[in-house]
């Protein structure tokens with residue numbers, strides 16, 4: 568009898584919870600059929616033609632400085648000396664950390680270097696890692712490989728992002744090319760796509776409420792841009808927040824929209840990272856980038 572009551576109770580609680588979720592977890596519809604490559608997004612934003620082709624990109628395309636957001640600085644050489652910002656110091660820090668961690672070559676091997684070479688590694692992350700039995704982004708793997716050597720390099724920390732930035736710089740100019748065609752990566756992409764459209768928080772906004780429906784609008788002093796090509800220039804140097812990993816950026820967007828931020832490396836952020844990385848396929852790695 569007792570057991571039955573408990574069972575009934577758990578069931579109801581479960582149902583109530585599911586119902587609550589169904590109401591609360593509103594979707595921002597329609598869920599766009601994003602393609603995991605750079606084609607197919609023309610309907611999402613009128614900005615794409617301005618920055619889709621790096622070779623043709625010229626900041627003056629925007630017409631005037633007010634319209635600069637159309638380029639979103641994706642691949643854009645700004646009209647000032649871009650070699651003077653903290654991202655370059657972070658790169659140096661990342662290099663020296665990497666070298667001390669990789670004295671015996673174990674760190675590079677753990678990261679997935681092919682015959683000791685790290686060139687192109689950035690363009691293949693996130694990937695499914697057999698040893699971790701899950702899909703993981705580069706920063707998560709940096710943390711994992713450091714801890715295998717007894718070092719703490721927490722995902723989201725300055726040092727972790729600095730190493731990530733250094734590794735990205737070794738793939739400078741190479742196109743992102745993650746494979747989301749099948750298996751756990753496909754599943755992560757699909758979950759990420761759903762999450763991108765799932766409303767939450769005080770404003771009941773989904774990522775797409777801003778990054779798809781309101782591209783070009785001014786929010787907190789920045790113009791909202793499309794989700795295409797972003798990952799290729801992460802981690803980014805933020806003039807007010809210093810070095811920012813992609814997961815920290817998502818925490819900031821969550822905070823801005825009144826949503827409880829998650830921990831860097833959480834499953835949901837990783838799924839979103841896979842989704843966003845697939846939308847950066849074909850975009851060349853471009854670091855260190857700077858944002859205000």
Ligand code: HEC
Nearest residue numbers: 772773774777786789790791792797816817820823824839
């Ligand atoms: C309230 C509106 C809003 C919401 C909701 C929002 N963002 Fe943002 N996001 C911004 C603004 C504003 C920026 C800075 C301008 C830009 O680069 O688009 C930004 C920037 C970004 C960037 C960096 C773009 C770049 O080129 O550097 C990423 C990546 C991003 N958001 C992802 C997300 C994800 C994932 C979600 C959902 C978890 C989300 N955003 C939800 C407003 C929002």
